[in-house]
Amino acid sequence: MAHDDVHPVSLNCGDCPIRHRAVCARCDADxxxxxxxxxxxxSFEAGQTVIWAGDKMDFVASIVSGxxxxxxxxxxxxxxxxxxxxxSDFVGRxxxxxxxxxxxxxxxxxxxxxxxxxxxxxMERTPHIAQRLLQMTLDELxxxxxxxxxxxxxxxxxxxxxxxxxxxxxxxxxxxxxxSNRVTFDLPLTREAMAxxxxxxxxxxxxxxxxxxxxxxxxxxxxxxxxxxxxDRLLMEAGDDSDxxxxx
Amino acid sequence: MAHDDVHPVSLNCGDCPIRHRAVCARCDADxxxxxxxxxxxxSFEAGQTVIWAGDKMDFVASIVSGxxxxxxxxxxxxxxxxxxxxxSDFVGRxxxxxxxxxxxxxxxxxxxxxxxxxxxxxMERTPHIAQRLLQMTLDELxxxxxxxxxxxxxxxxxxxxxxxxxxxxxxxxxxxxxxSNRVTFDLPLTREAMAxxxxxxxxxxxxxxxxxxxxxxxxxxxxxxxxxxxxDRLLMEAGDDSDxxxxx
DNA sequence: CGAACAATTGAACACAGTCAAATACTGTGG
DNA sequence: CCACAGTATTTGACTGTGTTCAATTGTTCG
Numbered sequence: 001m002a003h004d005d006v007h008p009v010s011l012n013c014g015d016c017p018i019r020h021r022a023v024c025a026r027c028d029a030d031x032x033x034x035x036x037x038x039x040x041x042x043s044f045e046a047g048q049t050v051i052w053a054g055d056k057m058d059f060v061a062s063i064v065s066g067x068x069x070x071x072x073x074x075x076x077x078x079x080x081x082x083x084x085x086x087x088s089d090f091v092g093r094x095x096x097x098x099x100x101x102x103x104x105x106x107x108x109x110x111x112x113x114x115x116x117x118x119x120x121x122x123m124e125r126t127p128h129i130a131q132r133l134l135q136m137t138l139d140e141l142x143x144x145x146x147x148x149x150x151x152x153x154x155x156x157x158x159x160x161x162x163x164x165x166x167x168x169x170x171x172x173x174x175x176x177x178x179x180s181n182r183v184t185f186d187l188p189l190t191r192e193a194m195a196x197x198x199x200x201x202x203x204x205x206x207x208x209x210x211x212x213x214x215x216x217x218x219x220x221x222x223x224x225x226x227x228x229x230x231x232d233r234l235l236m237e238a239g240d241d242s243d244x245x246x247x248x
Numbered sequence: 249m250a251h252d253d254v255h256p257v258s259l260n261c262g263d264c265p266i267r268h269r270a271v272c273a274r275c276d277a278d279x280x281x282x283x284x285x286x287x288x289x290x291s292f293e294a295g296q297t298v299i300w301a302g303d304k305m306d307f308v309a310s311i312v313s314g315x316x317x318x319x320x321x322x323x324x325x326x327x328x329x330x331x332x333x334x335x336s337d338f339v340g341r342x343x344x345x346x347x348x349x350x351x352x353x354x355x356x357x358x359x360x361x362x363x364x365x366x367x368x369x370x371m372e373r374t375p376h377i378a379q380r381l382l383q384m385t386l387d388e389l390x391x392x393x394x395x396x397x398x399x400x401x402x403x404x405x406x407x408x409x410x411x412x413x414x415x416x417x418x419x420x421x422x423x424x425x426x427x428s429n430r431v432t433f434d435l436p437l438t439r440e441a442m443a444x445x446x447x448x449x450x451x452x453x454x455x456x457x458x459x460x461x462x463x464x465x466x467x468x469x470x471x472x473x474x475x476x477x478x479x480d481r482l483l484m485e486a487g488d489d490s491d492x493x494x495x496x
Numbered sequence: 497c498g499a500a501c502a503a504t505t506g507a508a509c510a511c512a513g514t515c516a517a518a519t520a521c522t523g524t525g526g
Numbered sequence: 527c528c529a530c531a532g533t534a535t536t537t538g539a540c541t542g543t544g545t546t547c548a549a550t551t552g553t554t555c556g
Contacts, residue, residue, distance in 0.1 A: 070393070072393065072394075072396075072397045074397070074401060074402075074487055074488070075487075078401040079401070080396055080397040080400040080401045082393035082396050082397065083393070093386055095383070100390060100393075101393070127375055127378070130375070130378055130379060130382060131378060133382060134378060134381060134382045134385065135343070137382060137385045137386055137389060138341055138385055140389055141385060141388055141389050141392060142348060144389060144392040144393060144396065145318070145320065145330035145331070145348075145349070145392060146320075147396060148320075148328055148330045148392065148395060148396055148399055149320045149322070149328040149330065151396055151399035151400045151447065152328040152399045152446070152447025153322060153326040153327070153328045153447060154322075155511080155512095156511075156512065190534070190535090191534070191535060191536095192534085198400070199399065199400025199401060200512075200513090201512075201513055201514080202534090202535080203512090203513075203514080203515095203535095203536085203537085204511090204512055204513075205535095206534095206535060206536055206537080207512090207536080207537080209535095209536095210536070210537085222521085223520080223521075223534075223535065223536095239322055239323075240322070403543080403544095404543075404544065438502070438503090439502070439503060439504095440502085440503095448544075448545090449544075449545060449546080450502090450503080451503095451504085451505085451544090451545075451546080451547095452543090452544055452545075453503095454502095454503060454504055454505080455504080455505080455544090457503095457504095458504070458505085470553090471502075471503065471504095471552085471553080
């Protein structure tokens, strides 16, 4: 079923879109050369599973393009997303042989992979990699804690508004049309994936999106394309502190 | 109000109870000497706030003894615990000047502190510290993700059983009376703190603890001392995978 | 002993979940 | 290009878990 690598890809690190944000961000020219030699690319189509929790995982990787998710499940099927992987995010844990979570491509993705052994050896010798990985892991931990507040204490409406804010923020940082407080973007997640992210059912997600639409907080064209006429209004709905760090 | 340092403490790193588990775990004798020179101790009484979110934080620290919590709040007072700090856990983030969370002592605690600047400088030169900190941060991230599953998808009863399992596991690793599947421990948290941990109200916590007691899953002596006659039963109630990693 | 705090218990309610049906998309083959 | 199948999404009616508000009981410590 899984036939990845349909279109084998090659890319020079110099031209890589995530060169300055990924785990290699701090590496100098020599170090990049070394990484260049051990890297390889893999691509997955939307919906494909990259790896199952518990499976042997002999590589680590950076997301080059597309979106993937980390999910955890209880035996009875209840599913919780525990990570949303965007371009430049890191997959896998040095020093661990099995995957701890399911990794799934929600859009077509391209990953820059390193076999675990050589990568670990290089990490030992290369503080720049370990330093960057520490920084990224601390950022992820902060994001996870923000997420815990959402899961534990926010209402369904606030959860939806928070998720839309996060996506809007990310898109704003890519195409910063500053000045205006109007934002437009595509939802990269299905209703079900949103539900798994937010600890809700997909019906509740659908209802709350409809409610935000009815109340004029968002405008929908089709099911996936969202326009936020007033981003401050959305941030209020998300229930965070005043500015929510949106402008930082 | 806050009068810490009532009993200034001094301790040799050689005698330190967290020497092999804290951020200094991998340091060699020379490195420990250097840390010894810049460390200082602070103690806080149960209930005291160590630092408020947003306050300037010019130190990082290890918890030597006692228990502290990290919490986040929404403006309207809703509170979510996002970290439970046990002995050897690390407080603060290198490269960040303000505290991101409220840190509160739930029992009397002793912290081994380092001023941020010297610590960061030493970290630059000392891979052993950065390596250990990365490892600890990755562990915390895993714990946070486990917690997200709990917050997003578990029932109130499962949440309580999970929390009791976590505390039981920790105590078991300290005094491992293997063979028996009977465990006894004291709850280090109030009902309110448990509620903030689990994303519940304190009334629901109280009701579910009463229910677990009524059903014979736990036995209470007083409000804080818990006996679990059959740890496997408790783990079943927690809803995790079969063994829940309890024996690993 | 009494005050302050912590925990339990009860009753009514509300928010989100469940089950079910209808509707809107998407891509495929005729 | 359209019809159709399969999937995603919306909407409705009802239910149930956990919350809220309130009163009571238990514990700790001046």
